[in-house]
Amino acid sequence: MAFTPSTWIETFVMWTNEDTAMEDLRLPKRVEGDPEARDLLNELIHRSRPLWEHADLRVPETDGFGRLEEVLEKAHAAGHVIRGLEGAERVLAAEAEGLKKVDEKTGVGRGGRVSRLLVLTQDGAERFYRRVESTLKRHAPRVLALRLEMDEYSLGKKIFGADQRVRLLLVDHKDAVSEVLLALADHWKRGSEKD
Numbered sequence: 499m500a501f502t503p504s505t506w507i508e509t510f511v512m513w514t515n516e517d518t519a520m521e522d523l524r525l526p527k528r529v530e531g532d533p534e535a536r537d538l539l540n541e542l543i544h545r546s547r548p549l550w551e552h553a554d555l556r557v558p559e560t561d562g563f564g565r566l567e568e569v570l571e572k573a574h575a576a577g578h579v580i581r582g583l584e585g586a587e588r589v590l591a592a593e594a595e596g597l598k599k600v601d602e603k604t605g606v607g608r609g610g611r612v613s614r615l616l617v618l619t620q621d622g623a624e625r626f627y628r629r630v631e632s633t634l635k636r637h638a639p640r641v642l643a644l645r646l647e648m649d650e651y652s653l654g655k656k657i658f659g660a661d662q663r664v665r666l667l668l669v670d671h672k673d674a675v676s677e678v679l680l681a682l683a684d685h686w687k688r689g690s691e692k693d
Contacts, residue, residue, distance in 0.1 A: 524611045524639070528676040529683075538683035545686075549643070550627035555634060557618070557643040564685035566646075566678065567656050570617070570667065573674035574657055579667050581658075583629060586616060586668035590637045593670075610639035613672040615679070619665050621649040626665065642675075644682070 524530065529538065546556040560566075573579050580586050593614075601607050614637070618630065634643055646653060654662035669675050 525679065526612060526672050526676045528673070529679045532680060532683075537687060538679060541683070541686045547645075549631050549634075549645075550624050553627065553631055555631045557634075557645050559620075559645045559647060560682060560685065561647045562685055562689065563646070563648070563656065564688065565681040566685060569674075569677045569681040570657055570669070573669050573671070573677065576671075576674065578669060578671040578674040579657070580670055581664050581667060583626070583633070583666045586666060587633055589668060589670055590614065590633065590641065594637060612640060612642045613675060614641045615669040615675045616641060616643040617653075617667040617669065617678070618643060618645045619650045619653050620645055620647050622665055630666065644678075 525539070542558045545558045545560065547559050549555045549557050570579065580589050597608065616630065616634070618627075622630075630643065634641055650663040650665040653667075654664040657667070658664065669678055
């Protein structure tokens, strides 16, 4: 079955119960408008795994870095990367409060489109992933997560330099999120061409 943006909304398995979608998820407009979006949706679904052993939440995983390193470095240089779970939670909470106030003031609720991305390493403890799961649920549908099959030292070195470590990054600007998702689509497409 091929997934289109509309079936993505209905079937993306964020919960282990496939009949219950967390919320209607929509990718950034720039990603939805890109020819690679259809393949990206399939790959995000296909590559989703439980966040931790008993998790309700599933997140896509990737085994390579490819152009993601360049895109994340660019986002970091532009000030669109928040380092660490605590910082990410603070930023997301402040944004949520601001969005709530705007919605109350205007009387118009906004649609649920992904605009933030949590990038995780694979070496966190269960407690860390439970906290990430709680953060994702609290800020759904605007926050999506991606787990990299690398440890915190490898990610830290790639983005921040030698002897640096980071277990979680928040990409906090919709254009930077779009760049990461499109780089991911390109990486997965190139990987499937090699197979």
